Amino acid sequence: MAELSTVARPYARAAFEFARDHQALESWSDWLGKLGAVVAVRDVQKLLASPSLTTERKVELIVELAEVELDEASRRFLDTLGESGRLATLSAIAEHFEQLRAEHEKRIEVVVVSAYELDDKQQNKLAGALKKRLNREISITTQVDPKLIGGAILRAGDTVIDGSVRGRLNRLSEALTA
Structure with a gap:
């Protein structure tokens, strides 16, 4: 778990800084939270670990399951996670993002x-x-x-x-x- 948190931290910081700079903290918080909740489900974790699914399909699946609409920047962030093999860290990323947001909002x-x-x-x-x-x-x-x-x-x-x-x-x- 500590390793997952360590891997997630820089992604969360990058997402937070982008969202803050574009006045989109609430929307990023919302979709990251939803995707993080989906990725936390054991069956979804098994799908993400499956080599038979393409990265694009894995991204599509979690977006569909979370029932979220992503803008271009959000989609690029998610695609970057997929290409880096880091989709499984979404729950930890969402958690770190919320900590950064709470700190920012005092x-x-x-x-x-x-x-x-x-x-x-x-x-x-x-x-x-x-x-x-x-x-x-x-x-x-x-x-x-x-x-x-x-x-x-x-x-x-x-x-x-x-x-x-x-x-x-x-x-x-x-x-x-x-």
């Missing part, structure tokens, strides 16, 4: 795992505090995990903040046994 997705359901007021207060601290627009997704006992775990990009009771107990246990 927004971040924060996953909040808490012991109890957060109401709208709590979510808004948390989003406000995170916006101030991270200097980005915040989009919160919540999950409930009663095993946390209390508190919450926040995941924003590569950052994880464990403010749960379970996390504190684990750290205390580690300190006592060290």
